[in-house]
Amino acid sequence: MRTFPLDEILSVTSERLVADRHISAVYELLGYMTGENLFTHQLGKANGPCAAALLNKYPELAKANEDASIAQLQTLINLTDKSRSSCAFACKMWVKWTIEMYGLKTEYEVEPLSAIAKATT
Numbered sequence: 001m002r003t004f005p006l007d008e009i010l011s012v013t014s015e016r017l018v019a020d021r022h023i024s025a026v027y028e029l030l031g032y033m034t035g036e037n038l039f040t041h042q043l044g045k046a047n048g049p050c051a052a053a054l055l056n057k058y059p060e061l062a063k064a065n066e067d068a069s070i071a072q073l074q075t076l077i078n079l080t081d082k083s084r085s086s087c088a089f090a091c092k093m094w095v096k097w098t099i100e101m102y103g104l105k106t107e108y109e110v111e112p113l114s115a116i117a118k119a120t121t
Helices: 006-013 022-034 040-057 059-065 067-078 084-102 113-120
Strands: 002-005 107-110
Touching (some): 040 113, 059 067
16 A cells, blocks of 8 residues: 555546646556556546545545536636746645645555455455
């Protein structure tokens, strides 16, 4: 089991790249969960079961996927000058907002999919 920060978890569960470490965070999280060294074209296929496992274990994360929450993220991004640094700041503010609004934790423990499958059989 490993701990991952909320912004990386939300990048998988919301399918919006809000992680400070950008796509490398998604590669690392999905790679850890699948036990594979994923290529770009495999990320979409891996994301589905990984996001489902995370949402199943931590149902509170689904609140960040609700329309109002995604609209808040879009509003924050729309207020920026669209530069990389200002969009990154908007993403950080949205993650902080989800913590305050929904009581999400700043980090979550994540298990590989193989461990989850063993635990349910």
